[in-house]
Amino acid sequence: MAVPLAILDLDGTLVDQESAAGEWAQQFGSTWSLDSDAVEAISSALAERRPKGEVFAEIVRRFALPVASDDVWTDYRTRMPALVRCTDADRAALIDLRSAGWVVGIATNGMVDNQVGKIRATGLSELVDGWVVSSEIDVRKPEPGIFRELARRLDTALDGWMIGDSLDMDVAGGQAVGLQTAWITTDPASADDPVPTITAASVADAVRVILA
CATH class of the missing domain: 3.40.50.1000 (HAD superfamily/HAD-like)
Incomplete structure (x- = not known):
């Protein structure tokens, strides 16, 4: 058998995953002095079922952040296991x-x-x-x-x-x-x-x- x-x-x-991504978004928003609406938008984007590389490129572009999207994605991958x-x-x-x-x-x-x-x-x-x-x-x-x-x-x-x-x-x-x-x-x-x-x-x- x-x-x-x-x-x-x-x-x-x-x-x-959703709660952990929301916690990461809160930390990320605090780092870049983003308001609560921006943090909520980032949390929602992270909940979407699509490649995360696209999501982080969109986040950096939307909020005009002076950082490479690949670096944001790396930070996310590094910190998520602990969350x-x-x-x-x-x-x-x-x-x-x-x-x-x-x-x-x-x-x-x-x-x-x-x-x-x-x-x-x-x-x-x-x-x-x-x-x-x-x-x-x-x-x-x-x-x-x-x-x-x-x-x-x-x-x-x-x-x-x-x-x-x-x-x-x-x-x-x-x-x-x-x-x-x-x-x-x-x-x-x-x-x-x-x-x-x-x-x-x-x-x-x-x-x-x-x-x-």
């Missing part, structure tokens, strides 16, 4: 999966220094069997290659679940490679959205259903 595989997204799924958090309940869920005989991995879009920094700083590196970051293989979710590469690294079949907060990246991507999917959200889906196997408010809630 094949060992089941659980693939999890990182930002917005295992770690609270993100993973809940105790979600940590326990990962332990439960592995105790039940599952192989557990993380598939995340982003830059290696930032994403691996988060995985290590939160202690997730000790709770999963491995990970893959899009920038190191030049393949992003929802492309099948990133899921296949993670399964290859973990030396296991691509058979199990994809758990994530993005319908387009995680649910649609997981479905394309034959995985069952858990959408982490408290929002309703629209009629045109991919339909996940289950919907849950947190990783812990999803894992309880998966292991039941």
